[in-house]
Amino acid sequence: MRTRRCWTGCTRWPTTTPGATRPTSSPTTRTTTANRCRVRAAAEPVWTDRTARPEEVSHCYSVRLRYPSSGNTSQHAKPRCSWGPRHDRVTKVTGEEFEVTGGHRTSGEHGVYYADWGTGAKDSITARIRPRSDGEYLIQADAAVGGPVNTGVSSGMKMLRVYDDATNRLVAQKVIAMPNTGSWTTVRGSTYASAWLTGGRAYRVVLAQDPRAVNMSYFSDNALSRDTRGGPSNNSDVYAITARLKRNTAR
Numbered sequence: 336m337r338t339r340r341c342w343t344g345c346t347r348w349p350t351t352t353p354g355a356t357r358p359t360s361s362p363t364t365r366t367t368t369a370n371r372c373r374v375r376a377a378a379e380p381v382w383t384d385r386t387a388r389p390e391e392v393s394h395c396y397s398v399r400l401r402y403p404s405s406g407n408t409s410q411h412a413k414p415r416c417s418w419g420p421r422h423d424r425v426t427k428v429t430g431e432e433f434e435v436t437g438g439h440r441t442s443g444e445h446g447v448y449y450a451d452w453g454t455g456a457k458d459s460i461t462a463r464i465r466p467r468s469d470g471e472y473l474i475q476a477d478a479a480v481g482g483p484v485n486t487g488v489s490s491g492m493k494m495l496r497v498y499d500d501a502t503n504r505l506v507a508q509k510v511i512a513m514p515n516t517g518s519w520t521t522v523r524g525s526t527y528a529s530a531w532l533t534g535g536r537a538y539r540v541v542l543a544q545d546p547r548a549v550n551m552s553y554f555s556d557n558a559l560s561r562d563t564r565g566g567p568s569n570n571s572d573v574y575a576i577t578a579r580l581k582r583n584t585a586r
Contacts, residue, residue, distance in 0.1 A: 384396075389417060390583070391582065391583050392581070392582055392583070393416060393417055393418055393419070393424055393579065393580055393581050393582075394416065394417055395414045395415065395416040395417075396414060396415055396416075397411040397412050397413070397414045397415075398411070398412045399411050399412065416579075418579055418580070419580075423467070424579060424580035424583075425577055425578070425579050425580075426464050426465075426466055426467070426577065426578040426579075427575055427576075427577045427578075428462035428463065428464060428540075428575060428576050428577070429446055429447060429574065429575045430442075430446060430447035430448045430449060430573070430574055430575065431446070431447045432462065432463075433449065433460050433461065433462060433573075433576075434460070434461040434462075434463075435449050435452070435459070435460050435461075436455075436457055436458055436459045436460075437449075437452050437453065437454065437455045437457070437458030437459070438450055438451050438452030438453070438454075438458065438570075438572075438573070439451065443520065444520065445520075445522050445574055446574060446575075447574075448479075448572050448573060448574040449572065449573050450572045451570050451572070452570060452571055452572065452573050453491060453493060453544065453569055453570045453571050453573075454569070454570045455544070456544055457544070458543065458544050459541055459542065459543040459544070460476075460541070460542040460543075460573055460576070461539055461540070461541050461542075462539075462540045462542075462576040463500065463537060463538070463539055463540075464537075464538050464540060464576075464578050465535065465536065465537050465538070466532045466533070466534050466535075466536070466538070466578060466580070467534055467535075467580075468534040468580060468583050468584075468585045469532070469533050469534045469583070469584045469585040470531070470532070470534075470580050470581070470582050470583045470584045470585065471529060471530070471531050471580075471581045471582040471584070472529070472530050472531075472532050472578045472579060472580055472581060473527040473528075473529060473578070473579045473581050474495060474497065474507075474527065474528045474529075474530055474540060474576065474577070474578045474579075475511065475524045475525045475526065475527050475528070475576070475577055475579075476493075476495070476511065476513060476524070476525045476542055476571075476573055476575070476576050476577075477522050477523070477524055477525075477573070477574045477575040477576070477577065478491060478513040478516075478522065478523070478525060478571040478572060478573045478574060479516050479518070479519050479520065479521055479522050479523070479571065479572040479574070480513050480514065480515045480516055480570075480571050480572075481515070481516065481517070481518055481519040482515035482517075483515060483517060484514070484515050484516065484517045486515065487512075487514060487515060487550065487551065488550065488551045488552050488557050488568075489515065489550060489551075489552050489568040489569070490512055490513060490514050490515050490550050491512070491513030491514075491525075491550070491569060491570065491571035492510060492511075492512055492513070492548040492549055492550045492569060493510070493511060493513070493542050493543060493544065493545070493548050493569075493571075494508060494509075494510055494511075494542070494543050494544070494545035494547065494548045495508065495509055495510075495511045495528045495540065495541070495542050496508040496540075496541045496543070497528070497530045497532075497538055497539070497540050497541075498538065498539045498541065499536065499537075499538060500536075500537035500538055500539050501536070501537065506530050506531070506532070506538065507528055507529065507530035507531075508528070509528035509529070510545070510547060510548045511525045511526045511527070511528055511542075512525060512526045513525040513571045513573075519572060522572075522574055524577070529581075530578075532578070534585060540576050540578070542573070542576065544569075548569075549567070549569065550567075550568075550569055552566075552567040552568045552569065553567045553569075
């Protein structure tokens, strides 16, 4: 992996080296390249975010490549986030703890989940959380949607609402997307809903059907899509609901 990455950074293959050729699958022709690139990799600088405030903010980082000659950039790499030294800024409620209408309870390699959930008009999932600290939280669902990843026609779209459990006050609401994951055994996080919560207070997170939470399968232009020929498709296998502390405002 390192050799391949470094070869893209080598400006010229040393054709003057006796017997050298451009890299192929043969180990003998990769030796010189690997040696040269290891030297370059060792000299690469280490970047430090000197503006980070980890005691207040959960930072996420991503990397992309840029070609100096053209200015073109790659897509971003998968972000890496810091959710506390022991992942203690994440509150997770699994399928075992859900209060559910619709779907059917089952289990697999990723734990207990509710399969084929979201097909009924009154389908809902309730998760109860009690955050540790005051602050802004990012709330999402972990789910599998077996459609291909190169389309979103049948992705899972649902309304996520957060209520204060004691007063029943609506704290936040947002339509979230559970994107296609390519198979029903691959679990991914949904988009986020943001909510400002008080540490130690009880909240209800409710995932439900809503007329505003529709995917492209509801539109007649997609009636002939392979996944929606039998009508709109908006179901998911839901495994967990998580609340991640983005910004700590506790004093």
